[in-house]
Amino acid sequence: VTDCSFALIDGNSFYCSCERLFEPKLATRPVIVLSNNDGCAIARTAEAKALGIRMGDPFFKIRDLCRRERVAVYSSNYTLYGDMSRRMNWIYEGWARAVETYSIDESFLDLSHIRPAERVEMARDLRATVKRWTGVPTCVGIGPTKTLAKAANAMAKNDSELGGICDLTDPGERQARLDRFHVSEVWGVGPRSWPKMEALGVRTAGDLVRMDPRQIRMKFTVVGERTLHELRGVPCVDLESVAPQRKGIAVTRSFGRPVTTLEGLLEAVATYAFRAGEKLRRHGLAAAHLSVFAHSNLHNGDPHFSAGATEDLIEATSDGLALIAAASRGARRLWPPRGAKLAKAGVILDDLVRADHAPAALIGGRDREKAARMMAAVDAVNARFGRGAIISAAAGMKKPWTTKFEMRSPRYTTRVDELPMARASW
DNA sequence: TCTGGGGTCCTAGGACCC
DNA sequence: TCTGGGGTCCTAGGACCC
Numbered sequence: 001v002t003d004c005s006f007a008l009i010d011g012n013s014f015y016c017s018c019e020r021l022f023e024p025k026l027a028t029r030p031v032i033v034l035s036n037n038d039g040c041a042i043a044r045t046a047e048a049k050a051l052g053i054r055m056g057d058p059f060f061k062i063r064d065l066c067r068r069e070r071v072a073v074y075s076s077n078y079t080l081y082g083d084m085s086r087r088m089n090w091i092y093e094g095w096a097r098a099v100e101t102y103s104i105d106e107s108f109l110d111l112s113h114i115r116p117a118e119r120v121e122m123a124r125d126l127r128a129t130v131k132r133w134t135g136v137p138t139c140v141g142i143g144p145t146k147t148l149a150k151a152a153n154a155m156a157k158n159d160s161e162l163g164g165i166c167d168l169t170d171p172g173e174r175q176a177r178l179d180r181f182h183v184s185e186v187w188g189v190g191p192r193s194w195p196k197m198e199a200l201g202v203r204t205a206g207d208l209v210r211m212d213p214r215q216i217r218m219k220f221t222v223v224g225e226r227t228l229h230e231l232r233g234v235p236c237v238d239l240e241s242v243a244p245q246r247k248g249i250a251v252t253r254s255f256g257r258p259v260t261t262l263e264g265l266l267e268a269v270a271t272y273a274f275r276a277g278e279k280l281r282r283h284g285l286a287a288a289h290l291s292v293f294a295h296s297n298l299h300n301g302d303p304h305f306s307a308g309a310t311e312d313l314i315e316a317t318s319d320g321l322a323l324i325a326a327a328s329r330g331a332r333r334l335w336p337p338r339g340a341k342l343a344k345a346g347v348i349l350d351d352l353v354r355a356d357h358a359p360a361a362l363i364g365g366r367d368r369e370k371a372a373r374m375m376a377a378v379d380a381v382n383a384r385f386g387r388g389a390i391i392s393a394a395a396g397m398k399k400p401w402t403t404k405f406e407m408r409s410p411r412y413t414t415r416v417d418e419l420p421m422a423r424a425s426w
Numbered sequence: 427t428c429t430g431g432g433g434t435c436c437t438a439g440g441a442c443c444c
Numbered sequence: 445t446c447t448g449g450g451g452t453c454c455t456a457g458g459a460c461c462c
Contacts, residue, residue, distance in 0.1 A: 035448035042444095042448070060446035076448085103444045190442050221454060223442080250450060299447050346449090403448095 004235050005111040005142065005169065007123060008149040009092065009130075011084075012137045012157070014105035015043035018084050019074050021135045022412050022420050030071045034059055037254040038075050038404045075405040081105075083413045087134050095126050098241040108146055110239050116169050123165045143168040146237045147230035150187040151178070151205060171233070178231065179206035188227040193220060205231055245352070246283055251276045252346025255401040258297070259342040265294060265331050267396030272347040273327035274392055277320035278382075280349065281375060286316035286358040287349035290323060292330030297343040305340030309333040316351070316358035319371040320378070323347075324394050386415070 011017055015033035020026045030047035034040065041048075041057045051069050053062055059073070066073055085104045092099045096109035114122055123140040130138050141153025148168045155177055156166035168174040184194040186205050196219060202208050208216070209231050217225040226236040251272040259265050269292050280287060293308035309330040313322065327347050360368065378390045410418035 037446095037448070039446080039448050056447085058447040063446090106444075188442065192441060221441090223454065244452095246451090248451075252449060254448070297447085300445090344448090 003112065003116075004144050005114070005116070005119065006144070006146050006149040006239065007096070007109040007111050007119070008102075008106060008141045008146070008153040009109065009123075009126065009138050010106040010153060011088070012139060013043055013045045014085075014136070015074075015076065015081055016045045016048075017136050018077070018081050019072070019409055020045075021084075022409065023072070026072050030069060031074070032066070032071055033074045033076055034407070036076060036403055036405075037256060038406055039254065042076070073407055075408040077409050077411065079411040079414050080409065084134060084136060088130055088136060088138075091130055091133060092126070095122065098239055100239045100241055101243070108149065108239055110241075111142065119169065120165055120167050123167075124163075127164055137164075139164045141166050141168070143174070144233045145230040145235045146239070147187050147227060148174070148233065151181055151185070151231075154185055155181065174233070175206060175209075178209060179204050181205040183208055186227060186231065188223060193224070196220075245354075246285065247352060248348060248350050249276050249279050249283075249285075249287070249352065250346060250348045251279070252293075252344065252348070253403045254344045255342065256404040257400050259294075259345070259401045262332070262335050263396075264401050265335065265342060265345060266328055266394065267399060268345050268401055269327040269331045269347055270324045270392055270394035271396070271399070272345070273323040274320045274395060276347050276349050277318055277323045277375070278379065278387075280318040280352070281355075281379060284355050285352045286318045286355040287323070288313055288316040288351035288353065288358075289349070290326040290330065291348040291350065292327050292334065292345070293348070294331070294334060294337065294342045294345040296337065296340040302343075303338075303340040305337040305342070307334035307337070315361040315366075315368075316353050316355075317366075317368075317371075318355055318375065319366065319368075320375060321392065322366060322371070323349075324392055328394070 016031040019031055019033065030051055031045045032041045032048045032053060033043040035042045038059055040059060041053055041055065041062065044053050048071055051065065051071070081104055089099060089101050089107055092107050092109055096111060097113045098110040100108040102108055111119055119142050123142060127138050127140060130136060139153055139156040141149045141151065141156055143149040143152050152166040152168045156162050156164055168177065181204055183189055183197050183202055183205055186208065189197065197208065202211060208228055211228060213225050213228055216228050229236050253272065259268065289310055289312060291308055291310040295306035296302050296304055311326040311330045313326055317323065382389050412418060412420050
């Protein structure tokens with residue numbers, strides 16, 4: 001085994017940090033960012049956490065607290081976060097032998113080419129550069145496996161004395177720290193597993209390291225066994241510098257207002273299907289199956305309804321209009337909702353194939369050339385004038401059901417008409 | 427009393443991640 | 445009034461093949 005080394009670098013309270021970039025006066029104020037539909041808190045700064053705001057807290061339950069404590073509240077601005085993420089990854093490429101973009105705010109770096117004694121110094125430079133070039137504060141975890149790098153990253157976050165960097169390369173220090181690291185914080189050990197682990201006497205990551213791999217495999221399958229070996233420093237999970245081909249694409253949204261009519265549902269699924277088509281085309285893929293689902297509010301005691309329908313496409317396609325047609329068929333099949341009000345719907349594409357490998361239907365297919373030319377034109381116009389410049393009429397014009405984003409910041413870095421304004425006086 | 431031995435594919439459900 | 449939106453992988457069991 002060669003001397004592997006990975007780093008996990010991530011943005012601190014990433015969405016909140018992105019919002020702070022263009023509102024410097026928020027630097028010391030608590031900030032939170034809400035999920036789609038302004039539903040729950042999904043990102044909180046340290047100041048917001050200190051006020052007791054938890055991950056996933058419904059906004060309507062903490063609204064008063066936020067007003068009282070002058071918490072800055074934002075809707076999600078994925079365009080901004082995605083662009084900042086792209087900039088950060090571009091920086092990482094210059095430091096690492098290979099980079100795996102793991103999520104919008106986390107990347108694994110392959111540091112095997114850097115001598116062990118120099119890795120922390122390098123991490124310091126990287127953090128400083130990311131801060132200087134993007135403004136986003138980060139933490140770095142270093143270890144001989146991805147699972148250890150991930151744990152190290154969490155340790156760097158939790159222990160302010162570490163200065164944002166934790167290195168678990170040294171076996172002695174590693175063991176000491178793993179013994180103080182609760183097993184529920186380990187990457188791959190979820191809320192279903194850790195109570196079962198505690199029942200086996202496993203409380204910390206260090207306890208897990210000392211277990212018999214065969215016993216862990218029996219109770220937690222190979223997934224659990226891999227985690228154990230990774231914590232021992234034996235790499236079982238490779239760095240994926242090339243993103244594997246997508247297996248499915250979903251566009252699902254809660255409604256800003258409940259939907260009670262078939263027309264409303266048809267507009268919504270047409271909107272989602274069209275958007276799903278855009279994602280397909282950006283990846284050069286086509287879908288052979290399309291599913292539609294809709295359900296009522298699952299939290300508030302309203303009459304319950306939940307249904308889905310899957311449509312076969314005659315041939316795998318990325319044509320937005322063909323997807324809308326299939327989504328409409330699906331929506332009509334699951335209608336009516338038996339008196340329930342619909343709170344959410346979605347479109348899911350499965351069985352994705354590369355568009356240039358998609359077999360053509362012998363009978364009943366469309367004119368694929370023509371459809372492809374039209375979609376290319378639509379994509380070009382929307383790229384230039386903004387998404388939604390051209391839509392399908394089936395998506396509707398008024399859209400009373402549209403998901404709420406009532407506190408969204410401008411798309412500062414990607415839209416000319418939303419550029420930040422600087423004023424100077426002298 | 428006793429009923430083969432090897433496969434593949436698909437699906438649903440569970441668990442996990444951010 | 446009000447509670448997110450994406451993904452992945454593994455396993456067991458059923459259906460089927462020769």
